[in-house]
Amino acid sequence: MRLMLSMLIFLTWSAFSWAQEAPEGPDRSATGGATTLEDILARQRGEKVDSSYRAGNTGQGNVEALIGQLGTRGTASDSDLYRALRYGTADVTVSSRSPGAGVLIQDAGMWWLSFRTGPLRTYGSYLLGGTLVALLLFYLIRGKIRIDGEKTGRTVTRFNGFERFGHWLFGGSFLILGATGLIALYGRDFLIPLFGKQGFATIALASKWIHNNIAWAFMLGLVIITVNWVAHNIPNRHDLKWLAVAGGLFSKGLHPPAKKFNAGQKIIFWLCIILGISISLSGLSLLFPFELPMFTKTFVIANATGVPELLGLNLPEQMSPHEEMQYAQIWHVMVAYGFLAIIFAHIYLGSIGMEGAFDAMGTGEVEEQWAREHHSLWLEEVQEAEASGGAASPAE
Ligand code: HEM
Structure with a gap:
């Protein structure tokens, strides 16, 4: 009788404490609290996944991990490192002064x-x-x-000649920008089957160069047509x-x-x-x-x-x-x-x-x-x- 009573009390208490400790959100007990297949699939479906369960789990501050025996990063795992890079807590030192250089992993990409x-x-x-x-x-x-x-x-x-020059500078450069821009967007799908990867690489490189430089003619054309025709519009x-x-x-x-x-x-x-x-x-x-x-x-x-x-x-x-x-x-x-x-x-x-x-x-x-x-x-x-x-x- 005493045994049954104590078991009942134990079960009630453990059920209560489990309910208290149960984490909010999806059940990750099968992975010991780590990312589950469902987390990965949800992310791939483009759903918003609350990453707070792992964002802080980057091995930082764990001195023992740093002085362990497994090489220069101690026992800090690859996962720790990649999480630190992903959530922006890694101490990344880069020689480039570009503002984006220190960002090595960017989820929104x-x-x-x-x-x-x-x-x-x-x-x-x-x-x-x-x-x-x-x-x-x-x-x-x-x-x-x-x-x-x-x-x-x-x-x-x-x-007059200047009006036509402005139109064709603006319109001509627009058409070239449109064609080269569409190559950047669709080229992989349509040009690789026609010219192969090597051929497409050459076309894409030339196309990008043209796109970047013709842009100036377009902007000049925009100024000229504005000056010429704004009053008539x-x-x-x-x-x-x-x-x-x-x-x-x-x-x-x-x-x-x-x-x-x-x-x-x-x-x-x-x-x-x-x-x-x-x-x-x-x-x-x-x-x-x-x-x-x-x-x-x-x-x-x-x-x-x-x-x-x-x-x-x-x-x-x-x-x-x-x-x-x-x-x-x-x-x-x-x-x-x-x-x-x-x-x-x-x-x-x-x-x-x-x-x-x-x-x-x-x-x-x-x-x-x-x-x-x-x-x-x-x-x-x-x-x-x-x-x-x-x-x-x-x-x-
Ligand atoms: C083969 C391509 C093109 C042809 C055949 C063409 C033809 C024309 C013609 C005939 C006019 C004068 C209309 C009139 O006399 O009333 C005109 C005007 C004009 N074009 Fe083009 N154009 C071309 C491309 C472009 C492009 C690519 C742009 C801009 C990106 C552009 C922008 C304009 C503008 C803003 C006007 C003045 C407003 C208007 O007439 O709608 N054109 N174009």
């Missing part, structure tokens, strides 16, 4: 890698592919936008009328009046400026690693507006130098995808999509009837200036 090769590329490809399909459908349904009226055989100067009352009928793009014979640039072109222009500045800044940050971090500050400002929270976004306000670079890379590519999709539509309308449009950027001279249909108010201004004796100024 895995998130970045899988986002870059996963959703970023998937949705980006949908956007570009979808835009091309939409343009093909537009072409099949609407056909080429023709000059409706009788051609006059007379031409008007639409853009201030919105005016005609833009609303133009937008109300979608510029007549979907209906034959409808030509809303417009000055030098119509509302659609103004939208393209401002998108080029905003996306051009954004892609240049993130590009500069990538070109000079760790020297121009921008995302921590941007996220602090963005979080203060409360908008990211409403969207369910958790933007980090503290990050390692490498994370800064990873965000710069992701942003750079996201902007590039949007920019390319817009420019696909622009190139279509500026070339095969609209009769007479390419001449504006080719020779600079457009058919007078084309100008009457697409930029009637601008044509009137040019002709009035000519009639009053002044040279037809493309700046009108």
Whole structure:
């Protein structure tokens, strides 16, 4: 009886004390408190794993471990060392003065890698592919936008040499940057099967060199088109009328009046400026690693507006130098995808999509009837200036 009573008390007490000591979170008793397979799988699934159970377990302060017999690190295990590197407690001394040099393991790198090769590329490809399909459908349904009226055989100067130089510097460099950027993003998948690893390495190296250096021409082009055209892209009352009928793009014979640039072109222009500045800044940050971090500050400002929270976004306000670079890379590519999709539509309308449009950027001279249909108010201004004796100024 006494024996049974003492066993009962012992069992109750041990069950109680076990319940007290049971660690929170997943049961790691099978691994003696160390990382379990489930921890690893959760991390690979991209779930947030609370690493506090091992973050401090780095062998630091364990003097006996340091004076043990197993070599220069004593009995400190590899796992201790790697945990210390991973959680930033290892005393890493590097000769490089780069801010990121002391970071040897960075967990967020895995998130970045899988986002870059996963959703970023998937949705980006949908956007570009979808835009091309939409343009093909537009072409099949609407056909080429023709000059409706009788051609006059007379031409008007639409853009002078400097305006065309600025356009082609900006647009040409953009196309080269787009092509070489896409090689960086998709090249491994499409070019290695075609040229082999050695061949791809040469292409990738050349492509990266071109991408990094053409960037300067793009930025110069951005400045030139801004200076040349900003004044013509201030919105005016005609833009609303133009937008109300979608510029007549979907209906034959409808030509809303417009000055030098119509509302659609103004939208393209401002998108080029905003996306051009954004892609240049993130590009500069990538070109000079760790020297121009921008995302921590941007996220602090963005979080203060409360908008990211409403969207369910958790933007980090503290990050390692490498994370800064990873965000710069992701942003750079996201902007590039949007920019390319817009420019696909622009190139279509500026070339095969609209009769007479390419001449504006080719020779600079457009058919007078084309100008009457697409930029009637601008044509009137040019002709009035000519009639009053002044040279037809493309700046009108
Ligand atoms: C083969 C490629 C391209 C062609 C055929 C082309 C054609 C044209 C044409 C014909 C115009 C003048 C439209 C008019 O007279 O009203 C124009 C304007 C313009 N282009 Fe391009 N372009 C090309 C590439 C680009 C690229 C890559 C960019 C920017 C990254 C760009 C940005 C602009 C801008 C901002 C304007 C002034 C606003 C506008 O007309 O929308 N172009 N382009």
